[in-house]
Amino acid sequence: MSPAIIWLRRVFTDSHFFFALKVLLTMTSLVLPGWWLDQTSAAMTLALGAMAGALSEVDQAPKGRLRHLLLSLLCFFSAITLVNLFIDSPLLFGPLLVLSTLVLILIGAWGPAAGSLGFGTLLISLYAMQGHADSPSFWYQPLLLTLGAAWYGLLSWLVLLVWPYKQVHEQLAQCYFALSRYLLEKSRFFDSPTEQHQHRRHQLAQINIQLVSALENTKQMLSLRIQGQGKQEQEQEPSRLLALYLLVQEMHERATSSHHPYQQLNQDLKQVDVLVGYQTLLEELGEACYRLGYAILTHNAYQHSKRITWELSALQDQLDYSHLKRHYPRSLLSPMKFLSRNMADLHQSLLRAEALTRREPLPEAVSIELARPQPMPFWPKLRALLHPNALLFRHGVRLSLCFTLGYALITGLELERGYWILLTILFVCKPSFSATRKRLMQRTLGTFGGIVAAIPLLYVFPSVGAQLVILLLCIFIFFTQVKVYYSWAVGFVTLFVMLAFNLQGAVTEPVFLPRLLDTLVGCALAFVAVWFIWPDWQRRHLPRLMADAMEANAHYLAAIARQFEHGRDDELGYRLPRKQAHLADNQLALAWQNIRVEPVPRFWLNLCFDIAYRNHALLSYLSTLGAHRMHSAPLQDDQIQQLVDRLLASARALRSEEALPDYPPLPTSTIDADSDDEWLILSRQLLNHVTLLVNALYQQAQGFRQPAPAEGAPSPGLG
Structure with a gap:
């Protein structure tokens, strides 16, 4: 294919571009006929509904x-009708706005x-208020607003019928792109200073x-499409995508593993050629994951x-030659060999992916269970939600209270077109302080930039036709960015x-200053x-997040131990604990991201970083055990049980807000440096690393029951 065709194919497979293209097609089909029929006002109302x-x-x-489209249209029409009924009676409309906002948020x-x-109903109601x-x-x-939404929904549904798995392909590709970035970043460890x-x-x-x-989003998309399909359908595209999803899960476990x-x-090896070999191979594997995603x-x-x-063969030769010259100890040689084996x-996983991406019939359907959490009954869920x-x-x-203040300003100052204030609040106000603060800056700068560009x-282009072209161009760029x-x-x-x-x-003249003031x-x-x-x-959630992570790590370690006992498999009983461990680790990492922009003492900032850092290191060592799980391989059952019990006890105490017992640190096991069993050496090293990290995390969990030190005092566990 020519470069131009390759570029066009890449652009049209970009999820943001394709989404923007759907919206542009919808808007154009609404706006241009309205302009030709001299019904620009009606066309704009339709366009806002499509938006x-x-x-x-x-x-x-x-x-x-x-089904979702039909229900949405019913809710949109009812909400806009209620707006028209009560908007001229502020004493009735104000309480209705506050109550409906709370309900529409809670149904999430x-x-x-x-x-x-809920979000769409609230948004289209605000559009109706502004245009009333x-x-x-x-x-x-x-x-008109409902018809505009219906027209976009119909076009989008027809596109989905033609390409039912397009979004799954896009999301699955994002998994491999992210895995590629992970491997490339990990390769930099081999040439980075300490x-x-x-x-x-x-x-x-x-x-x-x-x-x-990306993995979680892909799982949800696959689950929606596989559920309720017939056997013949499952033998084709869904099975191929499911196999590629399971493959990237397995590769993720190998990528996150830490052997040493x-x-x-870097200090012990002191061999540039071997380190460069590891780095080059990881880079090649990362590039291969990107090509697979593409x-x-x-x-x-x-x-x-x-x-x-x-390169694998050359790395093994270089490692053997280096070992002959330097006689590496078993404690160093075993992790290096298993690292090479992991690569x-x-x-081999990429070779399996090569076979899966060919448009050939699969030899057999992929039959595997995806996790589908059981929904909580309505009333218990509602009680927990309230x-x-x-x-x-x-x-x-x-x-809701923010809308109350905004609506009070609009009615008190008689701002007939002041509902832009509520639109700004809807887009800016997020569940967390950090997300809201980020949106505040972005929204203010973006609005100011848009107004400055509009003037x-x-x-220069005062005609209706020129403004319509600018409008269509703006909406296309918005959805791409x-x-x-x-x-x-x-x-x-x-x-x-x-x-x-x-x-x-x-209004014949655009109002720039009022829109900027409304935004501010x-x-x-x-x-x-x-x-x-x-x-x-975020510091309020740290004990719970830490408890979730420790419990998830305990279940993951127990699942790994069962694999060594009964044999390797990728059934739900193993994949679900692994996924939960990574999700809990992500929540700690996100908490660290968010707490950095919150007004907290240095103690909490350091504590959150230390917990997230150590938990990610712990998960890396567990992933190594999981990546090399094999039937009948020796593992120290007593040490594993002690680790699982200590992690679960910590999680229970953190959730119940009780003081953690003052248990002594778990002991590490001795390693026979003269042993010829390379797996025995590596597994004991890994379990010792896990033990040290569990002891450190347990000590930090005990610190939650102690008052935070004064500002400037050193935090526990940090050098």
Whole structure:
């Protein structure tokens, strides 16, 4: 294929570009006929409805998407009708707005589809409030806004019927792209000085957040599409995608494994050629994962590089030659050999992926169970949701009170078009302080940039036709950038909404200053809300997050031990504990990210980092045991049981807010340096590393029951 065709194929398989293209097609089919028929105002109302429909869309199978669309249209129409009924009676409309906001936020507890439905209903209601002054009749907005959302939903559903697995391909490709970045970042350990290793660990933790999130999203998409399908369908594309998903899970376990502390390896090995060999091979494997992800994204066959086979052989020869010269001790040689074996297994996984991406019939259907958590009964779930400690309940109350303040300003100052304040609050106010603070800056800068850009554009291009072209261009760029560069996206959507409301109504001149002031007021109200109304400081969640991580690590270690006892398999009983351990580790890493921008004493900042750092290191050693699990291989059952019991006891005490017993540190096992059993040496080294980390984490868990030291005092466990 020519470079131009390859580029076009890459662009059209980009998820953001394709989504933006769907929205652009919908908007163009609404706006241009309205312009030709001299019904620009009606076309803008339809376009705003399509915008709300696009922003509230979630991934589902075709049948589920159609049901969600019909329910969304019913909710949209009802909400807009209620707005028109009560908006002219502030004493009735204010309480209705607050109560409905709380309910629409809380229904998000019933899953992503319900949360998307609540957000879309709230968004289209705010659009109806902003356009109410220009509505010529009672049913004008309910009909046109709902029809706009229906038109986008119908086009999107037809696209889904034509390409039912397109989003699964895109999300699965993101898994391999993230795995590629992880391997490339890990390769830098072999040539980085010791003082940079902590930074590398932090970078790996951030990439792992993206990787685990992509894996979880892929699992949900596959589960939606596999559920309820017939046997014949399962033998084709879903089975191929499921096999590639299970493969990247296995490769993730191998990639996150740690056979030997990298600082110690660089100090002990002192052999540049071997270190360069490890680094080069990891880089090649990372590049291969990227090419595999690109092949999945573009629906092409993946071609594995033969160079990796040669590099594996060269690395083994270099290791043998270096060992003959330097006579490495068994405690160093065994981890190095298993590290080479782990890379060889990654190479074999990529060869299996090469066969899976060919458009050939699979020899047999992939029949494996995906985790589907049992839904909690309605009333117990509702009681748990209405608890003051529930994160979603706090967010719903906070957003509702924020809307109360905003609506009071609008009615008190008689701002007929001041509902932009509520729109800003909806997009800026997030469940956590850190997310809200980030959105505050992005929203303010983006709105200011959009208004500054609008002033010369609208005076240079005053005609309706030119403004429609600018509007379509803005909405296309917004959807390509909203998940990548939010500030840029806000700038373009600010220009879009300003043009839409301007062309929708009777106002002949765009209002720049009021929109900027409304944005600043909305941002200020959101900031006040997250600071004073049930602020969700991350340090409040640290004991629970640590308990979740310790419990998940205990179950993962127990699952690994069962594999050694009964034989290696990839059934749900092993994959689920592994996934839960990585999800819990991600939550600790995210807490560290968030707590850095919160007004907390240095003690909490250091403690959160130390816990996240050590838990990720612990998970890396557990992943090594899992990557090399084999039937009848020797493992010290007593030591494993002690580790599992200590982790579970710590988790129970942290959740119950009881003082942890003052247990003595768990002992490490002795290693016979003269043993010829390489696996015995490596497994005992790994369990000793795990033991030391569990002892350190247990000591930190005990620190939660002690008062934080004064500012400037050293935190426990940090040098």
